[in-house]
Amino acid sequence: MPQNAPSFDDLLKAARHSAVHLEMRDQYAVGDEADDFNSWARTGRRDIDPGSEYWAPWVDVISGAVARGVVVRRARIVSEPVTDYIRYEHAGAVVNIAAGEQVRWLPRPHAVDLMLPGADLWIFDGARVLFNHFTGDGNWADPDMELRSEPGIVKQCVDAFEAVWDRAVPHEQYEIH
Numbered sequence: 001m002p003q004n005a006p007s008f009d010d011l012l013k014a015a016r017h018s019a020v021h022l023e024m025r026d027q028y029a030v031g032d033e034a035d036d037f038n039s040w041a042r043t044g045r046r047d048i049d050p051g052s053e054y055w056a057p058w059v060d061v062i063s064g065a066v067a068r069g070v071v072v073r074r075a076r077i078v079s080e081p082v083t084d085y086i087r088y089e090h091a092g093a094v095v096n097i098a099a100g101e102q103v104r105w106l107p108r109p110h111a112v113d114l115m116l117p118g119a120d121l122w123i124f125d126g127a128r129v130l131f132n133h134f135t136g137d138g139n140w141a142d143p144d145m146e147l148r149s150e151p152g153i154v155k156q157c158v159d160a161f162e163a164v165w166d167r168a169v170p171h172e173q174y175e176i177h
Contacts, residue, residue, distance in 0.1 A: 005147050008122070008130065012065050015124045019065060021074040022161050023120050026083045029138035037088055046091040050098045059099040066100030073102045075164045077116075080107050080177040085138075093171050104168030107177075114163050119146075121157055129157045 040046045050059045093103045120132040128149045133141035
């Protein structure tokens with residue numbers, strides 16, 4: 001983002017009603033997850049302690065937003081059978097939920113008739129969209145985020161998220177395949 005653009009944390013702290021996150025990749029390779037993912041891949045155990053050094057910053061920012069009355073929802077579109085990375089995300093979603101997020105999963109075949117944006121995104125209060133840009137191998141791209149507030153773009157993204165949300169399976173009901 002340009003230097004004068006607000007950060008993700010600033011956008012979430014400014015949210016008053018809602019923050020929604022749409023994830024559409026089957027694999028991410030972002031550096032801040034590498035050690036945790038590699039440990040899970042070796043041991044099959046995921047850090048699910050909301051107070052751990054890994055999770056606490058995320059839990060703090062999300063639980064702070066939820067405490068202010070912000071509804072935080074996350075929808076993930078996934079291929080089945082799922083990748084190891086999606087298994088890893090699924091194992092950690094209990095912490096997202098403990099922080100106050102609502103999480104749902106949509107198998108990709110159930111999304112084929114939906115018009116979806118070309119990048120993962122966050123939508124804040126139905127007014128601003130923060131697109132997350134990744135390279136082909138799942139690392140953050142440069143620039144890694146793009147903030148947009150044009151009404152037409154926002155509406156398309158809100159409509160896409162709500163269509164996914166309506167079809168998606170709540171976390172506690174979604175079985176990994």
